[in-house]
Amino acid sequence: MAYTKRFDGRKFDEIREMEAKVGVIKSADGSAMFRMGKTIAIAAVRGPRNLHPRFLQNPEKGILRCNYDLMSFSVNERKRPGPSRRSQEVSLVTEKALLPALNLDDFPNSVVDVFVQILQADAGTRCAGINAASLALADAGVPMSDLICAVATGIIHKDKAVIDINKEEEDYEGGMADTPLAIMPHSGRITLLQMDGEASREEIKSAIEKTKEACMKIRDVQVNALKKKYGGIKDEI
């Protein structure tokens, strides 16, 4: 059976409704919330600050540490709190997705800590987390060459690419290759690319192109959120 219509009636290249808010955690140096449909991520940045233990310090530039986790109530079946194999992996890929945009040369021996929490999960949580983290880093005033935009695309074998899949689509029995992608929008450089499922080389290539286009829409939402906080936009957008 061909996949002709999406569960929530969206077009195949349509992203879920997005919302971004900067400065949601007052005590942090920078923070942001990013919502894609029913997936909600919040991110807090602390630093640059003194790094302990000392052996982690790099005298040439500052380091980035990311911590991603799901809230225990964010998924249908209660998630046992604390680090897991999955959250460690996502923390690592988040860190590697954000690092190419950051310039930490001015902060030797220090650390920038990024904490990402998922309040509500409906697929694409690592992408929502990266979007929120990128905003939070900008809010914290960490020098960065570009924002990072991420979205997960589903590739259906011998069929088509479905942008920004939700949980229902992720679980599609026909086989959906879940492909999260993060880019730096100005240069188009890819900073995160994973794939879980089966797809051919051509399918992946065309999916990446479509996903990059979708990322530009995410960038608009991020820029608006930042300008709203810092007074670039007077009223509602």
Add this chain to the structure above:
Amino acid sequence: MGELKIKDKQIVVPGEVLAEGMDYLPSAGTYRNENDILSNQIGLASVSGRVIKVIPLTGKYKPKRNDIVIGEVVNILMSGWIVDIGGPYSAMLTLKDASSSYIERGADLSQFYTYGDIIASEIVSVSKTKLIDLSMKGPGLKKLKGGRLIDVTSSKVPRIIGREGSMITMIKDSTKCRITVGQNGKVWISGNNVQDETKAVEAIMMVENESHSEGLTDKVKAFLEGK
């Protein structure tokens, strides 16, 4: 030909293209990517001639030589004090620079400054690895007793001081408080009574929150006279 993509004093975000072409030059807060000049951080774009820079609106304090900073003594060593000046790096105040009077070898250093003391001092040097040396020799550099300490964003300190100190002088004269502003975003206020101090704090917070609006001096003046 080069083309400017933004207006002077416009809010820009990281990755935003400020200008195209080689006619413009990137300065602080910006970088060049092939043909484009892009912003590095959130801030106000500032164009002067061919040079484009971005004045940051947020971020931690970056220590600079000759800055007056307010810090807290957090440790006493054999040869000086460690001072927390905010941001990721702590600073060192050595015996040589600690006082205009001579401090004898082996003297009890806690007699001069002890844990929790708030001091106003000047940065004499910042090394590449961010080792910061302080000095207490200079006018107005002393231990700050009593009063209250508030934190503001360090990038907004120039607005709090105002052009040639106009803003801070106005607040000082109106509230009759003694105020010391550190470049690291720490402001020390000491007045004759709580009401004066509170008023000064409110005025400074007002400057911080509306730092880049037009006619700020008049607004603060109206606030100070109105209450």
